[in-house]
Amino acid sequence: MKKTAFLASLAFMSAAFGYEAQVTKGALPATVQAMLEKANAETQVNFKESDFYLIEDRALATSRFQMYVQHSQQIPVAATAIRIWSDKVSNELILAEMHLSEATKKGEKSLALKYSKAKFSPGALKSKKLSQAISHIIAQEVAKHDTDNRIISMKFTDQWVNGDLVRAVEVRGRRGVHHISVSLLKNAVVEKNYMEFPQSEQFQTVRANVFPIYEEVESTGEKLPYEVKELKFISVNLPDGGENPLSVFNDVKFPENRYHPVLAETEVGQQYDFWSEAALRRKVETAVSQFPTRANDFANGMLLQGKYATINLHPAAKEFKEVNFPLKASTNHLISWFNVDEEWEAKPVSGLQGKVITSEDDLLSRLPERLPDHDPVAYINSGFDEVQVYYGVTVLMDALAEMGFEDAELSTKPFHAFLYDPDLSMKDNAYYYDNTINFTTYNSHQANLARDNPTIWHELGHGVMERIMGTHLGYADSKGGYGGLSEGMADFVAKIIVEHQTSGADFPGKNDFRIINNTGFYLTNEFHDEGEAYGGAMNDMLDVVIAKYGREGLYDFTDLTLEAMRLTRNHPALSAKSWYEHMLYADELGSEVREVGQFKDIIANALVKRNFSLAADFKPSSMKVTFEKGELTNASDASRDRPLVECGVDGVVTHDLKIDLKSGDAKFIKFPAIVKVEFKKGALQGAIKWEGEETNPTIYSVNSEDEILNIQLKASMDCETVNQPDGSCKDYAYLQVFNHDNLKPVAKKRFYLKLNKAECI
Ligand SMILES: [Zn+2]
Incomplete structure (x- = not known):
């Protein structure tokens, strides 16, 4: 409404808009009666005071404000109001404005008829049955939206709109609000629109080249293309910590003998200076929050620091010569341990700021080059890896937020990335620790993990779990x-x-992910392999869910998984059984987006197919491996941490193994089963020279569960390569059981040897 176009007293609008008028200072008494007289005179309609509800009457600083809304059959008429401002002392009119619906008043009788014909009454309008019918229409409507089709909450108001009884429904989604109007008389949607929540102004978005998945396929070395994507949620302001942001901690001690994650959270523990990573982190965050801020823009040199990620170089990256920009301390820290006077002490150490961005063109000119030697200095100078890691972290957090990771603080604090740890013993690595994701340097034949989103997402998976499942979680x-x-x-x-980003589309290397496997529970002897059963079972569930519900299934199952994580928070001894029980419980609770019990059967079926059941009397399939020292387990001799150590410079060592397979209730291992002894292709294999490795793998068949398979392992004392600091070689024979129809093993155990240990000679 353009008020300036109005005459001082009143003005008519077209009939479709009804009657609008403005009455200025002193022109009429400041009463609703006076206003209605005016309106009636101008419209020839007989408005009565009883056609209006007084809904507000309050003292403002400079006037008394009253507001009336027109109604018919006790239902408000959309966009109608009489608003009156008057002098608080003299009651003189300051201003009045009227927006009335003549049509509603004139059609009063026909509206009453329509209303009673449709069997409405104030009570019926609030009936559950009507509410459900409308909710159903709304759900169908919201489901049509491309990017925000989840209903988080719904509220409605009934009103007359142009002679129609309309329910205006406001639906809150993940990212915005849907306004949908349903005609109660016609039982149909008459209007709808959608508005995104206002984007917080603390953040900015720039464009850059990144790899959507990764730079190279691990198994084949194939290179994939990069493309222009948005880097979102970059902070508009940053804390300015000066030359040495963490100097306040110079004299604070965090000794190992005062480390205690539980006591650090208690008052008495704090009195005695007990600390933990989390407590130390809070101290640093408090200190940083007191720094002045500066604009994080192109003019000042923009840094990749934002809502979900901050990008830093590892503090020791200072040792790289020929970095072509100044390496300044950042306000983000990692914890370093120092040995002081025979005692271990922790210190928060500042990372280094990355390469600044001076314009979007400058950023778009950062292109990835796969250098044959992964030269860290060249990579630091190019600044590309910083961009990729920022992108990877932000995509994960943004996607999880969209799918229900909305826990206060846990879902909104950034993870801190540290790139280029120069420590050579850490090469070819990426790992998560205490809110930080860390990258190293890389050997020429390895992939640069800072350019590998699934690796970033795996490491952050540990971080998300730590945040939701708590730092006091025990396994x-x-x-x-x-x-x-x-x-x-x-x-x-x-x-x-990956699924969120690709919606199931194929890409090179997709089927090499470790999560795609056939490994069963109770059929491994170390956690790397055990993890395949957990991940594999979850993956099986998600595959079924997506096949059944499509992309919505991904969102729902993620919602369930996040809830199960919340419900296992700080569980002191979480097991496979308790994890899946909590998933089922979360499923039983249902949620804003999930039906009660929606995934019960899918979870149960997937577990059965992984040699697992929650039933107490369930007997899983088993793979028992025995040798001269008894049974091979995850903690026995010949396990990863307790390899059989044998000394000498020549000769051959021999071990006789017996493998006993039982199919149990699960019938997970099927006969005849194939047993393969793998010497070469497992992770980190190759240091020991095994007899028979030329024809790798050695293959056996087991025809029934009564048959015991005898395997003789022979290895040369002479190492193929030394892979241990003490001059020895450590390696394992990978005993893998295959069902006939499977390309991947259902059971696998590792038998470890450590040979030719120098000090035995
Ligand atoms: Zn991991």
Whole structure:
């Protein structure tokens, strides 16, 4: 409405808009009666005071404000109001404005008829049956939306709109609000629109070249193309920590003998200076929050720091000479341990700021080049890896937020990435630790993991789990609080994001992911392999869910997984059984987006197919391996951490193994089964010279569960390559059981040797 176009007293609008008028200071008494008299005189309609609800009457600083809304059959008429501002002392009119619907008033009788014909009454309008019918129409309407088709909440108002009784429904989605109007008389959608939530102004978006998945396929070395994508949620302002942002911690001690994650959270523990990574992190964040801020823009040199990720170089990257930009300390830290006077002490150490961005063209000119030697200095100078890691982290967090990761603080704090750890013993690695994701340098034949989103997403999977499942979580299945569940679920988080990004589209290397396997529960002897059963089972479930529900299924199952993570938060001894029980419980609870019990059967069926059941009397298929020292387990002799050590410079060592396969209730291992002894192709294999490795693998067949398979392993004392700091070689024979129809093993155990240990000579 253009008020300036109005005459001082009143004005007519076209009939479709009804009657609008503005009455200025002192022109009429400041009463609704006076206004209605005016309106009636101008419209020849007989508005009565009883046609209006008084809905607001309040003192403003400079006037008294009253607001009336027109109604018919007790239902408000859309966009009608009489608003009156008057002098608080003299009651003199300051201003009045009227927006009335003549048509509604004139058609009062026919509206009443329509209303009663449709069997409406104030009570019927609030009936559950009507509400459900309309909800159904709304759900169908929202489902049609491309990017925001989840209903988080719904509220409605009934009103008359142009002679039609309309229910205006406001649906909150993940990213915005749908306004949908349904005619209650016609039972149809009459209007709809969608508005995204206002984007917070703290962030900015720029465009850059990135790899949507990864730079190269691990198995084939094939190179994939990069493309222009948005880098979202870059902070508009950054804390300015000066030359040495963490200097306040110079004299604060975090000694190992005061490390205690539980006590650090208690008052008494804090009195005695107990600390933990989380407590230290809070201290640093408090210090950083007090720094002045500066604009993070092209003029100042933009850094890749934002809502979900900050990009830093590893503090030790200072040792790289010929970096062509100044290496300044960043306000983000990682924890370093120092040995001081025979005691271990932790310190928060600043990372280094990355390469600044001076314009979008400058950023778009950062192109990835796959250097044959992965020269870290050239990579640092190009600045591409920073962009890729920022992109990878942000995509994951943004996607999870869209799918229900909305937990206060946990879902909104950035992860801190540290690139180019120069430590040579850390080469070819990426890992998660205490809110940080860390990258190293790479050997020429390895992939640069900073350009590999699924790797970034796996590591962040550990981070998301740590945030939601808590830092006090304990795993029952493995020692050291680090289990197959953790590895399998990190793989699964990565899988969720791959699926979110690709919607099932193929890409080179997709089928090489570890999560795609046939490994069963109870059929491995180390957590790397155990994780395959967890991840594999989750993957099986998601495949079925997506086949049944499509992309919506991905969102729903992610919602379920996140809820199961919340419900297992800080579980002191989480096992496969308790994890899946909590998934089923989360399923039973249902959610804003899930039906109660929606995934019950899918979860149960997937578990049966992985040699797993929650039933107490369930007997899984088994693979028992025995040798001269008893049974091979995850903690026995010949396991990863306790390899059989044998000394000498020549000769051959021999071990006689017996393999006993049982199919149990699960019938997971099927006969005749194939047993392959793999010497070469497993991860990190190749240091020991095994007899028979020329014809790798050695293949056996087991015809029934009564047959015991005898295998003789022979290895040369003479190492093929030394892979241990003490001059020895450590390696394993990979005992893998295949069902006839499977390309991947259903059971696998590793038998470890460590040979030619120098000090025995
Ligand atoms: Zn991992």
